[in-house]
Amino acid sequence: MLKFKSPKQTEMKSLYIVDYWVPFPSSEYGGVVTVIAENDNECHDLLLSWRNECESVHDAKIMEKVVNCDRFHLLDEEQSRIVDSFTT
Numbered sequence: 620m621l622k623f624k625s626p627k628q629t630e631m632k633s634l635y636i637v638d639y640w641v642p643f644p645s646s647e648y649g650g651v652v653t654v655i656a657e658n659d660n661e662c663h664d665l666l667l668s669w670r671n672e673c674e675s676v677h678d679a680k681i682m683e684k685v686v687n688c689d690r691f692h693l694l695d696e697e698q699s700r701i702v703d704s705f706t707t
Contacts, residue, residue: 640680650706
């Protein structure tokens with residue numbers, strides 16, 4: 620069954636599957652961070668607040684990873700958040 624949002628509801632959110640942006644050797648094998656957000660900017664902001672302060676030298680790479688990641692539109696209303704992460 621398809622679910623449609625009424626025009627009064629907020630913008631549709633997406634599930635973002637973002638490749639970890641910290642390169643080797645700081646991150647040995649990389650990783651993935653899963654985020655629910657309304658748009659690329661919100662996803663970027665959530666990732667920026669989630670990352671460790673010691674990784675701030677790599678912040679410029681976050682938006683590039685967000686723009687190029689796989690994303691899936693969500694039909695149900697979800698809270699914007701970091702859903703899960705696996706990083707090395």
